[in-house]
Amino acid sequence: MKRGYWLICIFPYLPTLAFSQSFEEEVRCHFYFSPEWRQKMSYFFDHVKKLDSIPANARTEQVIYRIPLIFHVFHYGEPIGVGTNISAEQIYSQIEVLNEDFRRLNPDRNQTLPEFQSVAADAGIEFYPAVFDSAGRLLPERGIRRYRIERIPGFFWTNETLDRDLKPRTIWDPTRYLNIWVIDSLRLNNRVGIAYAQFPDLSGLAGLAPQGGLALTDGLVVRYNRLGSFNKVNVPQLARGPYNLGRTLTHEMGHFLGLLHPFEQYSCNIDGDFCPDTPFTNAENFRCNLNVRYCPNTPTPTMIQNFMDFTDDFCMNLFTQCQVQRMRRVLEVSPRRKELVTSTVGLPEEAPRPVVRLYPNPAEGACKVEVNYAQPLSYRLCDNLGRTVEQVENLTSNQFTICLEGKPKGLYLLQVTTSSGGMILQRLVVQ
Numbered sequence: 146m147k148r149g150y151w152l153i154c155i156f157p158y159l160p161t162l163a164f165s166q167s168f169e170e171e172v173r174c175h176f177y178f179s180p181e182w183r184q185k186m187s188y189f190f191d192h193v194k195k196l197d198s199i200p201a202n203a204r205t206e207q208v209i210y211r212i213p214l215i216f217h218v219f220h221y222g223e224p225i226g227v228g229t230n231i232s233a234e235q236i237y238s239q240i241e242v243l244n245e246d247f248r249r250l251n252p253d254r255n256q257t258l259p260e261f262q263s264v265a266a267d268a269g270i271e272f273y274p275a276v277f278d279s280a281g282r283l284l285p286e287r288g289i290r291r292y293r294i295e296r297i298p299g300f301f302w303t304n305e306t307l308d309r310d311l312k313p314r315t316i317w318d319p320t321r322y323l324n325i326w327v328i329d330s331l332r333l334n335n336r337v338g339i340a341y342a343q344f345p346d347l348s349g350l351a352g353l354a355p356q357g358g359l360a361l362t363d364g365l366v367v368r369y370n371r372l373g374s375f376n377k378v379n380v381p382q383l384a385r386g387p388y389n390l391g392r393t394l395t396h397e398m399g400h401f402l403g404l405l406h407p408f409e410q411y412s413c414n415i416d417g418d419f420c421p422d423t424p425f426t427n428a429e430n431f432r433c434n435l436n437v438r439y440c441p442n443t444p445t446p447t448m449i450q451n452f453m454d455f456t457d458d459f460c461m462n463l464f465t466q467c468q469v470q471r472m473r474r475v476l477e478v479s480p481r482r483k484e485l486v487t488s489t490v491g492l493p494e495e496a497p498r499p500v501v502r503l504y505p506n507p508a509e510g511a512c513k514v515e516v517n518y519a520q521p522l523s524y525r526l527c528d529n530l531g532r533t534v535e536q537v538e539n540l541t542s543n544q545f546t547i548c549l550e551g552k553p554k555g556l557y558l559l560q561v562t563t564s565s566g567g568m569i570l571q572r573l574v575v576q
């Protein structure tokens with residue numbers, strides 16, 4: 146890891162703020178229940194079932210799938226680390242949670258009830274922040290793109306407005322990045338929402354029409370104060386539970402990779418999530434009652450600790466073997482999923498150092514500068530006595546021109562500073 150590339154942001158711990166948001170029950174997640182969708186999912190699971198019946202060796206070879214993430218953070222101009230402009234640390238705490246939960250390295254895995262320990266499984270899926278932006282430049286903050294928006298009193302996002310207005314304008318190539326939008330408000334079916342996900346698209350699979358358009362909305366959406374873990378990062382917006390340990394994104398990632406809720410059919414006779422190792426249940430669960438048994442015929446209690454139920458964050462701690470098989474199958478067959486695991490938007494060890502290119506050099510009249518690093522940047526031009534002759538902050542592009550008209554001939558030093566504090570020096574000869 147190259148230390149200089151991280152945006153280090155230290156902020157004081159603030160006592161719990163009085164949140165103005167209502168205490169209305171929040172909806173953990175959401176997806177469409179249209180008949181069309183039902184049909185689509187049944188086709189999909191038919192297909193997955195066929196694949197599952199093939200004696201695959203994938204289960205023993207333990208290939209680790211790695212998925213690059215880009216978080217699009219929408220804020221109101223607060224400093225980084227305040228309010229909606231959440232810190233990189235808060236985001237990285239979320240990635241840590243995902244990696245723990247999907248590798249069954251979560252510290253609470255020992256809390257899984259004894260009757261479910263044998264079906265609890267390591268998904269062999271990992272997540273990492275993208276290093277490069279969509280143009281191939283180094284991101285100032287790994288995995289993060291920030292957007293300032295205007296606050297409109299009374300406005301709130303809905304899944305419809307997000308899918309129609311925000312996502313298509315900001316999405317990065319969904320075959321190279323898993324897009325995650327972080328927003329301040331969310332209404333799902335007129336209720337306070339936390340997050341929602343888009344299921345795997347089925348284009349190209351037998352029996353299905355192409356799903357044009359869905360690529361523009363693919364990914365996850367989560368509210369800024371339900372992202373990350375209060376166990377890992379001390380930020381005021383995560384102080385209030387029960388959805389403050391990062392399990393919302395674990396749950397949504399499950400949907401993104403094709404999982405359903407175990408209670409999906411609200412039936413004690415139908416396997417709601419097509420996974421026989423999650424006991425039948427006819428109800429979703431809130432809070433954390435480990436002994437509840439909704440279907441008397443099941444040999445075990447209801448598996449309320451499953452990440453795909455609605456229980457409190459501290460109460461969830463497992464995916465099952467069947468769920469793991471389905472998610473891994475999606476990563477092998479589904480469009481905009483299978484490409485992600487071979488994306489080259491940057492593993493940390495591949496990140497090159499920022500480079501500044503000057504041309505022409507020696508220069509007369511003007512010199513063009515190109516930096517292989519995403520904005521923002523600033524630069525300072527010093528003469529051979531070390532005096533600053535020109536200084537510019539907040540450049541809006543990683544390509545700019547320095548005007549040399551009227552500057553004495555001689556040797557100059559150009560110092561370019563990146564937003565993460567990295568500094569690059571280049572000699573410039575003015576003739």
Ligand SMILES: [Zn+2]
Nearest residue numbers: 174175396406
């Ligand atoms: Zn859900």
